[in-house]
Amino acid sequence: MKTIIELGESAKAAERILATTTTQQRNDALKAIANVLVEDCDEIVKANSLDLKYGRENGLSEALLDRLKLDEKRIHGIAKSVLDVIKLPDPLGRVLSEKQLDNGLKIKKVSVPVGVIAVIFEARPNVTADSAALCIKSGNAVILRGGKEAINSNKAIVASMRRALAEASLPEDCIGLVEDTTRDSARGLMCLNGYVDVLIPRGGKGLIESVVKNATVPVIETGAGTCHTYVDKCADTDMAAEIILNAKAQRPSVCNACECMLIHKDIADEALPKIAEKLIAANVEIRGDEKVCTLVKEAKKACEDDWGKEYNDYIIAARVVEDIDEAIEYIYRHGTMHSECIVTGNKTTAEYFLNNVDAAAVYVNASTRFTDGGEFGLGAEIGISTQKLHARGPIGLNELTSMKYLIYGEGQIRG
Amino acid sequence: MKTIIELGESAKAAERILATTTTQQRNDALKAIANVLVEDCDEIVKANSLDLKYGRENGLSEALLDRLKLDEKRIHGIAKSVLDVIKLPDPLGRVLSEKQLDNGLKIKKVSVPVGVIAVIFEARPNVTADSAALCIKSGNAVILRGGKEAINSNKAIVASMRRALAEASLPEDCIGLVEDTTRDSARGLMCLNGYVDVLIPRGGKGLIESVVKNATVPVIETGAGTCHTYVDKCADTDMAAEIILNAKAQRPSVCNACECMLIHKDIADEALPKIAEKLIAANVEIRGDEKVCTLVKEAKKACEDDWGKEYNDYIIAARVVEDIDEAIEYIYRHGTMHSECIVTGNKTTAEYFLNNVDAAAVYVNASTRFTDGGEFGLGAEIGISTQKLHARGPIGLNELTSMKYLIYGEGQIRG
Numbered sequence: 001m002k003t004i005i006e007l008g009e010s011a012k013a014a015e016r017i018l019a020t021t022t023t024q025q026r027n028d029a030l031k032a033i034a035n036v037l038v039e040d041c042d043e044i045v046k047a048n049s050l051d052l053k054y055g056r057e058n059g060l061s062e063a064l065l066d067r068l069k070l071d072e073k074r075i076h077g078i079a080k081s082v083l084d085v086i087k088l089p090d091p092l093g094r095v096l097s098e099k100q101l102d103n104g105l106k107i108k109k110v111s112v113p114v115g116v117i118a119v120i121f122e123a124r125p126n127v128t129a130d131s132a133a134l135c136i137k138s139g140n141a142v143i144l145r146g147g148k149e150a151i152n153s154n155k156a157i158v159a160s161m162r163r164a165l166a167e168a169s170l171p172e173d174c175i176g177l178v179e180d181t182t183r184d185s186a187r188g189l190m191c192l193n194g195y196v197d198v199l200i201p202r203g204g205k206g207l208i209e210s211v212v213k214n215a216t217v218p219v220i221e222t223g224a225g226t227c228h229t230y231v232d233k234c235a236d237t238d239m240a241a242e243i244i245l246n247a248k249a250q251r252p253s254v255c256n257a258c259e260c261m262l263i264h265k266d267i268a269d270e271a272l273p274k275i276a277e278k279l280i281a282a283n284v285e286i287r288g289d290e291k292v293c294t295l296v297k298e299a300k301k302a303c304e305d306d307w308g309k310e311y312n313d314y315i316i317a318a319r320v321v322e323d324i325d326e327a328i329e330y331i332y333r334h335g336t337m338h339s340e341c342i343v344t345g346n347k348t349t350a351e352y353f354l355n356n357v358d359a360a361a362v363y364v365n366a367s368t369r370f371t372d373g374g375e376f377g378l379g380a381e382i383g384i385s386t387q388k389l390h391a392r393g394p395i396g397l398n399e400l401t402s403m404k405y406l407i408y409g410e411g412q413i414r415g
Numbered sequence: 416m417k418t419i420i421e422l423g424e425s426a427k428a429a430e431r432i433l434a435t436t437t438t439q440q441r442n443d444a445l446k447a448i449a450n451v452l453v454e455d456c457d458e459i460v461k462a463n464s465l466d467l468k469y470g471r472e473n474g475l476s477e478a479l480l481d482r483l484k485l486d487e488k489r490i491h492g493i494a495k496s497v498l499d500v501i502k503l504p505d506p507l508g509r510v511l512s513e514k515q516l517d518n519g520l521k522i523k524k525v526s527v528p529v530g531v532i533a534v535i536f537e538a539r540p541n542v543t544a545d546s547a548a549l550c551i552k553s554g555n556a557v558i559l560r561g562g563k564e565a566i567n568s569n570k571a572i573v574a575s576m577r578r579a580l581a582e583a584s585l586p587e588d589c590i591g592l593v594e595d596t597t598r599d600s601a602r603g604l605m606c607l608n609g610y611v612d613v614l615i616p617r618g619g620k621g622l623i624e625s626v627v628k629n630a631t632v633p634v635i636e637t638g639a640g641t642c643h644t645y646v647d648k649c650a651d652t653d654m655a656a657e658i659i660l661n662a663k664a665q666r667p668s669v670c671n672a673c674e675c676m677l678i679h680k681d682i683a684d685e686a687l688p689k690i691a692e693k694l695i696a697a698n699v700e701i702r703g704d705e706k707v708c709t710l711v712k713e714a715k716k717a718c719e720d721d722w723g724k725e726y727n728d729y730i731i732a733a734r735v736v737e738d739i740d741e742a743i744e745y746i747y748r749h750g751t752m753h754s755e756c757i758v759t760g761n762k763t764t765a766e767y768f769l770n771n772v773d774a775a776a777v778y779v780n781a782s783t784r785f786t787d788g789g790e791f792g793l794g795a796e797i798g799i800s801t802q803k804l805h806a807r808g809p810i811g812l813n814e815l816t817s818m819k820y821l822i823y824g825e826g827q828i829r830g
Contacts, residue, residue, distance in 0.1 A: 016747070020770055099792060105781055107791060112773070114803050193627065197803050212608065216628055218804045239826040246828035332431070354821050355435055358527070366520055366824025375829070376522060376820070377514060388529050388612050388817035389633045390805035402803035405791070406769050409781025411654040413661035414790070 004188035007143055007176045008195025011116045014173035015141035019113050023090040025170065029136055030086050032164035034079040037129065040160040041075045047156035048125065055149055067124050068150055078126050081380065082133040088379040091138050091397040106408040111401040113139030115197035118189050119382070120145045120211065122203040125153040131202075132161055132175045134382050138400040141174045143196065145189055148181035155179065190215035197402075200395070202383050205310070220391055222383035225255030225338035226310045227368045230327040230353070231275075232344035233266040239365060240343040241275040244316075246367040247341070249282040253312045255384055256339050256371040260307070260317040262327045265291075268320045272296055284314045291320040308334030324349060328356050335359060338386050339368035360386060360393035419603035422558055422591045423610025426531045429588035430556035434528050438505040440585065444551055445501050447579035449494040452544065455575040456490045462571035463540065470564055482539050483565055493541050493572075496795065497548040503794040506553050506812040521823040526816040528554030530612035533604050534797070535560045535626065537618040540568040546617075547576055547590045549797050553815040556589045558611065560604055563596035570594065605630035612817075615810070617798050620725070635806055637798035640670030640753035641725045642783045645742040645768070647759035648679040652686040654780060655758040656693050659731075661782040662756070664697040668727045670799055671754050671786040675722070675732040677742045680706070683735045687711055699729045706735040723749030739764060743771050750774060753801050754783035775801060775808035 002010070018026075037044070048070040055065050094111040101107065117140045121127045128144055135142035146154040154177055162172035178185045190199060190211060199219045201211040211219055229247055231240045247258035263271055268291060276286055276296040286292065287302040299318065306317045307330075321327045324342075331340055341363035342353040350364040361371045371393060373381025378396030385391040391399035417425070433441075452459070463485040470480050509526040516522065532555045536542045543559055550557035561569045569592055577587035593600045605614060605626060613633045616626040620639050627636060644662055646655045662673035678686055683706060691701055691711040701707065702717040714733065721732045722745075736742045739757075746755055756778035757768040765779040776786045786808060788796025793811030800806040806814035 016771075016773075019773070101790075101792060105785065115773070213631055218634075218802060220804070236826070242826060242828055250829055350823075356431075358431075358434070358530070359819065361820040361822060363822045364824060366822055366827040367829050369829040370520065370822065370827070371820075375516075377516060387633060389635070392818055393820050403807055404774065405776040405786075405808050407776060407778045407781055407785065408765075409779060411651070411657060412781040412785070413657055414665055414782050414784040 001179050004178065004185060004192060005195070007178060008116070008192045010173040011141040011143050011176050012195050014171035015113065015116050017171050018136070018141055018174050019139050021139065021170065023092075025168070026090075026137055026139065027086045029165055029168040029170050030082055030133055032168040033129070033133065033136075033161050034082040036160045036164035036167070037075060037079045037082070037157070040156070041072055044075055044153065044156045044160065045070055045072065047152040050152040051150055060149065064149070068153070070125055070153060074126070078129045081130055085133045085137050085380055088137065088397055091401045096403055103412050104410060105412050108406045109403050110406060111398070112404050114400060114402045116141045116143060116195055117400065118143045118145065118192070118196045118199045118217070120186055120189065120199065120201045120203070120207065122147045122207065125150045125157060127202060128154050128157045129161065130380065131382055134380055134397060134400060136174060138397050140400055141176070143176045143178065143189065145178035145186060146181070151179070151181050186210075187214055190217060193217050200383055220383070220385050220395065221387040222385055222395070223255050224310060224336045224386060225257070225384070226259045226308055226334060226336045227256060227339045227341070228260045228262055228331050228335060229258045229341045229343065229368065230262040230321075230324070230331070231264060231267060231271050232324060232342055232346065232349055233264040234346040234349060235264075235267060235271065235343040236345055237267065237271040237274050240271055241278050243341065243343055243365070243367050244275050245278045245282060247369055248279065248316050249284055249314065250367070250369055252314050256368050257312070258316065258341070258368055259309060259311055260319070260334070262319050262321050262330060264324070265320050265322055268295060272318070279316060282314070284316055286316055286318050288318040289320060292318045310336070324352060328353065331357055336386055338384065339363065339371040341366065341368050360384065416594050417591075419593065419600060419607060420610070422593060423531070423607045425588040426556040426558050426591050427610050429586035430528065430531050432586050433551070433556060433589050434554050436554065436585065438507075440583070441505075441552055441554065442501045444580055444583040444585050445497055445548055447583040448544070448548065448551075448576050449497040451575045451579035451582070452490060452494045452497070452572070455571070456487055459490055459568065459571045459575065460485055460487065462567040465567040466565050475564065479564070483568070485540055485568060489541070493544045496545055500548045500552050500795055503552065503812055506816045511818055518827050519825060520827050523821045524818050525821060526813070527819050529815060529817045531556045531558060531610055532815065533558045533560065533607070533611045533614040533632070535601055535604065535614065535616045535618070535622065537562045537622065540565045540572060542617060543569050543572045544576065545795065546797055549795055549812060549815060551589060553812050555815055556591070558591040558593065558604065560593035560601060561596070566594070566596050601625075602629060605632060608632050615798055635798070635800050635810065636802040637800055637810070638670050639725060639751045639801060640672070640799070641674045641723055641749060641751045642671060642754045642756070643675045643677055643746050643750060644673045644756045644758065644783065645677040645736075645739070645746070646679060646682060646686050646690075647739060647757055647761065647764055648681040649761040649764060650679075650682060650686065650758040651760055652682065652689050655686055656690040658756065658758055658780070658782050659690050660693045660697060662784055663694065663731050664699055664729065665782070665784055667729050671783050672727065673731065673756070673783055674724060674726055675734070675749070677734050677736050677745060679739070679742075680735050680737055683710060687733070694731060697729070699731055701731055701733050703733040704735060707733045725751070739768060743768065746772055751801055753799065754778065754786040756781065756783050775799065
């Protein structure tokens with residue numbers, strides 16, 4: 001088993017070769033990966049069944065076991081996702097700016113790979129292949145560190161992918177796996193300065209916080225999403241009800257789901273019962289402030305912990321606010337700068353909300369569930385950045401690149 | 416004296432107001448700052464004389480005392496730099512992409528301020544006003560933490576700038592100063608998550624390393640520059656000599672100065688004596704490997720420490736290499752990904768170097784001294800990023816912005 005530093009060294013060496021490959025070479029490697037995953041389907045399912053067995057023995061919930069499970073259909077799905085990445089435009093070699101200075105120097109800014117990307121993730125083994133495909137396409141080597149629950153599946157998937165890289169004449173170390181799933185290995189990866197150019201954590205709040213606290217390598221924070229929908233006094237209340245229902249209940253476990261609705265006091269009497277009816281019919285529990293509980297008899301009284309909470313469940317917090325400024329202030333205090341929405345028919349109010357709410361995605365009259373690389377037309381994504389540097393919102397292929405300046409001279413010196 | 420957290424809170428509150436100001440409002444504030452700095456010239460010089468007195472008592476070198484010194488002429492220069500920032504285009508509100516999806520959603524990606532920028536710097540008080548001006552222009556609040564050597568100067572300059580902000584009807588907390596110059600205050604700032612959106616260290620290697628190791632807030636690494644010039648076998652040796660002389664000796668103390676030259680073995684006999692003659696005439700000491708010492712009798716024998724060293728002085732390391740691959744490998748091992756140059760008349764060789772050297776700026780036939788926001792036409796810069804995320808190379812106004820997605824719907828929900 002390689003040490004973390006050995007993994008870093010071999011990824012760095014592989015990345016230097018990968019960085020200068022053509023689009024065709026990288027796409028060929030992705031094709032080989034998709035093929036080999038399908039070829040190796042039986043072995044992968046077999047390895048996965050070990051993880052499922054240990055998972056059951058260790059009392060993993062049915063929901064987690066389901067996320068962990070791989071069968072032929074899912075592996076074909078994973079292979080298909082890898083093939084989809086081939087169709088996306090090459091993010092490398094884009095000319096980001098170009099100019100000629102008065103002294104004759106030509107300066108070109110072009111996109112290049114970031115280098116070595118480390119991904120720490122939890123139980124879902126599909127993340128292994130998805131992340132690797134996006135990294136290879138963007139010319140980056142990747143070091144994967146999954147959870148112990150999926151270690152056998154991850155080993156099998158990575159072994160297949162590395163074999164495919166070799167078949168496609170690329171260094172197999174373009175994809176590395178941390179086989180040690182102790183906390184030490186995660187900490188080691190977080191501090192692998194000089195080898196890891198960026199670390200992307202994919203997982204729950206605990207993981208993200210640990211990475212932010214402990215990492216000395218650059219990090220792109222992802223994930224945590226406490227999203228709000230504000231229903232303005234000029235809202236179409238039927239539209240508001242549809243949007244909130246969708247944002248909450250279409251898939252409550254994800255980061256772009258709505259966790260709290262804020263209703264303008266002037267429209268609360270009309271809007272709240274209408275919204276509540278739809279939510280309750282979809283088995284959503286409402287936890288409201290006093291006014292909400294007065295208007296919706298099924299609502300439970302919210303406690304302090306409910307404000308700013310990411311439920312990831314069929315629960316929504318609800319509050320009546322005095323005006324848009326109170327809504328914005330509340331979002332500032334309790335949001336995670338992920339996705340925020342206003343429902344309003346008033347354009348000026350909409351612009352005010354767009355300008356004053358600081359989040360990766362700010363919506364007028366649409367469900368926050370659209371914050372997604374696929375939906376935004378970026379193709380696949382490796383996560384949703386909730387930080388403000390480098391990438392914000394869905395992290396697609398372009399966000400996995402850096403840049404460099406190329407300067408062409410004829411002997412120019414500085415005076 | 417405000418605590419670090421209080422500074423963070425007040426900067427955050429100020430930033431929210433600053434973020435929604437118009438170009439005119441921010442430019443007016445810069446004008447006010449320039450005016451007040453000139454008005455307050457006497458007080459600033461007086462405060463600075465205290466720093467100079469303590470500096471002399473504490474044995475600061477003449478070079479450092481000179482960097483610390485402010486007089487009327489220098490303060491007018493600082494004010495002029497602030498006025499120059501007014502002329503630069505507003506980096507906020509740029510539409511970075513725009514599209515309409517099939518479902519009718521309109522998605523616009525626009526540039527917004529990063530938020531609160533912390534700058535930790537050392538003895539030069541001009542950095543105080545320069546950094547503040549760039550931050551204000553780009554809609555960011557700034558928390559400045561300078562060295563203890565300049566604390567009286569910094570207090571005076573910041574007091575003037577805050578008064579100017581108030582005169583221009585902007586919150587004075589858009590510019591904050593950490594008055595506590597102990598190590599604790601720097602550490603506090605490095606871990607001010609939730610308040611500081613990015614920390615930019617400006618200073619020597621020790622400062623940068625401390626920030627990378629200790630910061631939990633996002634960081635843009637700057638500065639350290641061990642730059643190389645490779646003279647290819649197809650080089651014009653006169654051009655090579657001029658470029659290396661300029662890159663080394665025009666201003667040796669800066670990060671884009673050349674610290675090491677690598678000479679192809681086939682051209683060493685002709686090139687090295689020619690280059691050495693110019694360098695020696697400019698009082699540059701050459702520390703070479705064996706071959707260099709054979710060809711240049713004035714060269715000293717380099718020791719292991721000389722390879723990869725940032726001298727910031729009239730000293731240059733020199734090596735003869737077998738071929739371009741050895742040069743690239745050497746740069747990979749010893750460079751800091753700042754600025755690297757090849758001198759060659761062969762276009763294919765030039766492209767090979769450009770593609771295979773990973774640095775913020777890669778040059779063909781020009782002095783590395785051009786890596787600079789002003790020279791690149793970005794206007795002023797707050798530093799040179801040597802990391803690969805967010806900003807690489809000169810950090811100008813655009814690099815001090817983040818982005819957000821604005822999404823305009825008519826009730827769209829996700830299916």
